[in-house]
Amino acid sequence: MVRMLITGMSGVGKSSALQVLGERGYSVVDTDYGPWTAESGLWDEVLMGALLGESTEVIVSGTVSNQGAFYDRFDHVVLLSAPISVMLDRVRRRSSNPYGSTTVQQDEIRTNLETVEPLLRATCTSEIDATQPLTAVVDRIEQLLRS
Numbered sequence: 001m002v003r004m005l006i007t008g009m010s011g012v013g014k015s016s017a018l019q020v021l022g023e024r025g026y027s028v029v030d031t032d033y034g035p036w037t038a039e040s041g042l043w044d045e046v047l048m049g050a051l052l053g054e055s056t057e058v059i060v061s062g063t064v065s066n067q068g069a070f071y072d073r074f075d076h077v078v079l080l081s082a083p084i085s086v087m088l089d090r091v092r093r094r095s096s097n098p099y100g101s102t103t104v105q106q107d108e109i110r111t112n113l114e115t116v117e118p119l120l121r122a123t124c125t126s127e128i129d130a131t132q133p134l135t136a137v138v139d140r141i142e143q144l145l146r147s
Contacts, residue, residue: 001056002145003073007063007120008080010100010109011087012130013137014061017080020138021059026145031062032097042066059141063116068123076144079124082131084113 006014015030022028029051031037038044043064051058052073060074071077082090087109091100099105121127128140 002075003052003055003057004059004076004078004141004145005067005070005074006059006061006078006080006141007067007124008130009063009082009087009113009117011090011094012080012082013090013134014063014080015096016134017138017141018059018061020134021141024138024142027055027058029058029060031060031064036062037064043070045069059145063120071123076126077124078141078144079117079120079127080130080137081117081121081127082129084110086131087113 006017008014015032018028018030029036031043031048036043036047041064043062043066045066048060048070051060052070088100088106091097091106091109094100100109126144128137130137132140
C-alpha cells in the first residue's frame with residue numbers, strides 16, 4: 001500500500017490525472033476541493049494528518065506551502081511539470097476550475113513557475129513530464145505506485 005502526493009503548478013494536469021486514477025479504482029483526494037485547504041491557503045493540518053494516519057493507500061493532489069510538513073507520510077512525492085505555454089493554454093481552456101482565467105492569475109502562475117516549482121523539484125521523489133498524453137502520465141504514476 002502506498003501514499004502518494006501529486007504536486008505541481010496550475011495547469012500541469014494534477015486534477016485530470018487524479019480523476020483517471022480514481023476511475024481506475026484508486027482512493028484519491030484533490031485538495032483543491034472540499035475541506036482540505038483552510039482559508040489561509042494551507043492544508044488543514046488536522047484533516048490531512050487524519051487522512052494520512054488512517055489511509056494505507058491514497059493519492060493526494062495539491063500544491064500548498066505547508067505540504068512539506070507531510071512529506072514524511074508519503075511514499076512518493078511526484079512533480080508534474082510542463083512549459084509555461086502548455087500550462088497557460090490549459091488553464092485558459094479548462095471549465096472545471098476558474099483559476100487561471102484572468103491575466104493577474106496567469107501572471108501569478110508565471111511567478112510560481114519561477115519561484116515555487118524549483119522548490120518542488122528539489123524535494124520531490126519523481127518528476128513526470130506532463131506534456132505527454134494523460135494516459136502516459138497516469139501509467140507512469142501507476143508504475144511508481146507499484147514500486
